[in-house]
Amino acid sequence: MNRKAKFIAGGLVIIAALGYLVYAGVSQSSVYFVTPGELQAAPVAGKAYRLGGMVQPGTLKWQPKSLDLTFALSDGQASVPVRHKGAPPDLFAEGRGAVVEGTWSGDGYFKASLIMAKHSEEYKAPHEPSQSGYKELLKTLRGDSRDETRTR
């Protein structure tokens, strides 16, 4: 084998190894985006999901002593009960959008390991410049790269 062929072969081995890493990474850490309706239709216990919806009013319960946070995420039709250990994150409230990451427990609830609260559609500015400007304000808010907070 001449020198050039050796280099190409070496490069291919490295690229194959990297390709395998990517493949392994994807299969180990895929998180499926679902709505409450999609999750209720076909829940798979133990699979990683990212569930997005609105925190259903009247369902948010926070027990400081045990750090138990429970609420239901809804998409208007279906609703999924969610449990999380830890204080509610910033920007998290009833009637607002939230995305949770975790797994389906198999016992009828979603076990969230990460809550991402979003600035909600329901947002109202206290000094709202004008009614027509409201949607625009929202847009600008979304333009900010960091309009979510994380809690683990």
Place this chain on the structure above:
Amino acid sequence: MIPEFGYAASVAGLLLAVYGSAAAAVGAHTGRPKLLESSEWAATGVWVFVTGCMLLMVYAFLTFDFSVRYVAVNTNRGTPFYYRITALWGALEGSIILWTWMLALYTLIVVRKYRRRQPEFYPWVLAVMLGIAAFFLLVMTIPAPPFERLSPVPPDGRGLNPLLEDSGMITHPVALYLGFTGFTVPFAFAMAALIIGRTGDEWISITRRWTIIAWYFLSLGLLIGGWWSYHVLGWGGYWAWDPVENAAFMPWLTGTALLHSVMIQERRRMLKLWNITLIIATFGLTIFGTFLTRSGIIGSVHAFTQGSIGQFFLAFLALVLLGAFSLLAWRLDRLKAQGELDSILSRESAFLLNNLFLVAAAFTVFFGTIFPLLSEAVRGVKVSVGAPFFNLVNIPIFLALLFLMGVGPLIAWRRASADNLRRNFLKPVAAGVVAAAVLRLLGVGNALVLLCMGLVVFVTGTIVLDFFRAARARRRSGDGWRAATMGLLLHQNRRYGGFVVHLGILVVALGVAGSQAWSVQTEATIDKGQSVELAGYTVRFDGLEASEESNHGKVTGTFTVSNGGGPLTVLYPAKKFYPQEQTPIAAVDYRLGFLQDLYLVLGDFGQDGSHATIKVQVNRMVSWLWIGGLILTLGAALAILPDEKRPA
């Protein structure tokens, strides 16, 4: 009046940029100096008008001119003075002004610096840079006009996003954008090189320092962004593989590859095609990053839309790539390598591997970031890969890069002899192995951490060895140790500046490994007078206090921290209540340390002040990231010093 003036200034800037770009190109092509001269005036005009836009906007912020929608959205009467200035880049439209202004500034410097020195490159460089400036001015005019009027004029504004009221937000975007726009200079020179057919090393040696400057600011921007995330967002981390972070990280990776691969071209006349491809990729990624974060396509998984700005950036990106690669294809015959690889054990191949891994890292980050789009397009399922993917894939790549960081600078060019290898690497390898063994005996069980720390010691060993030998050689010619050290740093500033940057990266690597492996946290709700314990610290809750700040209300907790030896400090994590937000925002408090930070987040509290939910984190070695950043700054400063200082 400000909206009208501002709009007029951006339109005037746009017209001048378009004219200047065309005039420079035509002037260069037809050899008419008058035309070229007029394009220089156009470049100055662009800078003046963009500066005008910026000053007008700052003035509007300082005078609370809420007839400008951008001002009304990003400030209110309670916003503190400094944040009223930095609110300029608090959201999309203003950031575009800042970006365009920096680009115009770089263009002006290029005009001043190269009009006489590089008469052949310079007109085309000017044409490319003004063309890019024209695009940003177009964005300022059509899809994201910063001076949009708000009518009727509201009595007060909405206020800056509270998360942006932080010192990190003053410097982070500035550093990041100086980095992003900085890569325009080498890109423009590369394009000019293709156009005039001088595809040798000239564009590389002219832009070497520009590339380092851009790279340095990008690095600084990333680190300050990490610091902001760490001390503002309250999750105790500094990097989340968020698409926004990835967008800035990708050009950093390809830019780093470029900084290394140009050395191979200078020395061995190889990789000409590759270097041009790398600068195109780096510049393209700065545009792609803006597209990614501003178009909302990634957020689209949960329905964010941003109007037409995404389409503008995508179209521009397509234009840039098409143009650049067409030029490349046209000049392909002039980009043949003159040297070739002699051996796998050579500096060339170490650098080649370095490039392969850096580009692979950029590719995997790219792949992971756009994965939700890919999976939706291909399989119809929305799937994302999160931090575990990026960590799994990138940790081996970065460990390999650490290893190469030790090998590359010392291994011989062309073909390393057994003697060269023994002489340069025996001691550092031994040091690395011994260090890993000692850490293992001290109880470090994590194999990746051991490997990382062993590699860091190995690389440090190679740097110390090389520096020591070079200093000793200088001493033989009569210098004292101090003079020898300074002489090396100042006169061989390119090599040793690079080494200092490497040391900074090593310190950052230790910080990343240590913080990922050893940080611990707990969360608990405690009554007044009760304590939480974590890692030898006792955190006692002493009470709550409410206060009224200039633009928000605040509930502050008092927590007394002690360790075995008695009281240590008092920390005040708080919750801030901004009128423009419906829910409070946590303000963390921390005690930074060399080996560990104590970090408190107030989660929730009883309305009567009787109890509080507190998250306590002991974050290990996070400070090393910031210290590494300082070392990196020093190294980059050395590397930027002019080459001319080198003695004959």
